[in-house]
Amino acid sequence: MSFVFSKENLERIEALKSRYPSPKALLLPCLWMAQYQEGYISLDAIEVIGEVIDMPPMELYRVATFYTMFNLEPVGKYHIQLCKTLSCALRGKAQILAQLSNRLGIKPGESSQDGKYTLSQVECLGSCGTAPVMQINDRYYENLTPEKIDTILESLEEES
Ligand code: FES
Numbered sequence: 001m002s003f004v005f006s007k008e009n010l011e012r013i014e015a016l017k018s019r020y021p022s023p024k025a026l027l028l029p030c031l032w033m034a035q036y037q038e039g040y041i042s043l044d045a046i047e048v049i050g051e052v053i054d055m056p057p058m059e060l061y062r063v064a065t066f067y068t069m070f071n072l073e074p075v076g077k078y079h080i081q082l083c084k085t086l087s088c089a090l091r092g093k094a095q096i097l098a099q100l101s102n103r104l105g106i107k108p109g110e111s112s113q114d115g116k117y118t119l120s121q122v123e124c125l126g127s128c129g130t131a132p133v134m135q136i137n138d139r140y141y142e143n144l145t146p147e148k149i150d151t152i153l154e155s156l157e158e159e160s
Helices: 007-017 023-038 043-053 057-066 086-090 093-104 146-159
Strands: 078-083 117-122 134-136 139-141
Touching: 007 023, 023 043, 023 057, 043 057, 078 086, 078 093, 086 093, 093 117, 093 146
Parallel strands: 078 117
Antiparallel strands: 078 134, 134 139
């Protein structure tokens, strides 16, 4: 197995064990730690987590595939997740998607060739009142317009 939890994450897992009734309750925190550490959750990571919390890897895999916030494939440095649900759809999601696709040269489900961007469409991000909404890594961008997309992408380019 090529996945190994970092020393810091192993310490966090040990500390969390005392707060939960059974090691299996650490399932979601462990999946998050693996994703933050590697950028995605590999099958190797699922095997390792299974050993750490004493859970069959297949059960872990079922949970990891149920939640769309877990990436089971590598993603770009900036993972753009655009909401495709009703409020966002009614408030211009299609134009936002077109702007993102045109600017980045990728379609939903694809990553840019330089590995910088991955574009995904996701279900409701829970911010319907500020639709259309997208999430890039851990940050929300709300009340989007095609012009705002240009500004956001330019600021990401300056950042990197
Ligand atoms: S419908 Fe897009 S955030 Fe809820």
